[in-house]
Amino acid sequence: MHVLILGGTTEARRLAESLAAGTRADLRVTSSLAGRVGAPRLPPGEVRVGGFGGAEGLARWLGDHAVDAVVDATHPFAGTISSNAASAAATTGVPLLALRRPGWVPVEGDVWHEAGSLEEAAGLLPSLGRRVFLTTGRLGLAAFAALEDPWFLVRSVDAPQAPAPPRMEVLLDRGPFTLEGERQLLRHHAIDVLVTKDSGGEATAPKLTAAREAGLPVVVIRRPPVPSGVPTVADPEAAAAWITARLRQGTTPTER
Structure with missing residues (x-):
């Protein structure tokens, strides 16, 4: 077989x-x-x-x-x-x-905003925050390229390519990630909103816990x-x- x-x-x-x-x-x-x-x-x-x-x-x-x-x-x-x-x-x-x-399921304390696409997620950001932790992968940055005011911390395994947001820092890293590491990352970069796909699994879930602890809004893109x-x-x-x-x-x- x-x-x-x-x-x-x-x-x-x-x-x-x-x-x-x-x-x-x-x-x-x-x-x-x-x-x-x-x-x-x-x-x-x-x-x-x-x-x-x-x-x-x-x-x-x-x-x-x-x-x-x-x-x-x-x-x-x-x-x-x-x-x-x-x-x-x-x-x-x-x-x-x-x-x-x-998929991930929100728990008490989560402040989630669901989006049906990357473009819809980008449309939500201006009302949610100005320092964005973007964890949607390197291939979807074009959806956020027109946003000139927010600053983005983009985490991906490989370096992203244009088009991309004009104000952006790239963090090349691969999960699994620890809760303490995610806490420090949010504090160090003064993140005030997280954007993620509903990928599910444990490897990248600590960012959700860290965001919940910090009271941050999270834009979750539905699968x-x-x-x-x-x-x-x-x-x-x-x-x-x-x-x-x-x-x-x-x-x-x-x-x-």
Whole structure:
């Protein structure tokens, strides 16, 4: 059985590690990374880097490499590849599972302002603060480029490119982050508003606690939904169980 993991996330790597630890001779695992991070943490097993050429290209790849199942373990905001995966799975008949870490949930003391997009988040900022901690990744800065008054602290794994806000400092760093580290960062830079995507998970959640303690408003960008009809699990263990169940069924390409 050949399983393709669309990954790059912690959950995708954990799933690949779990499957590799099983050392089953009848299971082949390929992890696909988008290639947007300069020095990704590679999972065990076979790894490919780069796009497929849209839904049609992915469908061809599934057929050419005799893939029996796909696990979409991409970032919760990687909407394009998730849509392509759903389309390719429907075209080829290859079973598809979405692995999505649960989103964050506000607790007492949080001051959250939800936004449906980066552009909507940018529109909220002038009324919320002037020193912004922006943690939405390096690829979405164009949405904030027209804001001339706020000062931005932009944290990302790799350096962002223009267009970007005119008043900006870049902090290159990779999670997981500690609560004390986030507290110090907010104080040192006199941050008065946080902007984040609802990525979920524990690695970057301490910033939310630090913002809550400081009484800061947080703009939370809602994640896009999983494509309709795609079954979803919340952790790598459940994804591994799904794959194991398919192994027991003895699924082969000719049986689809």
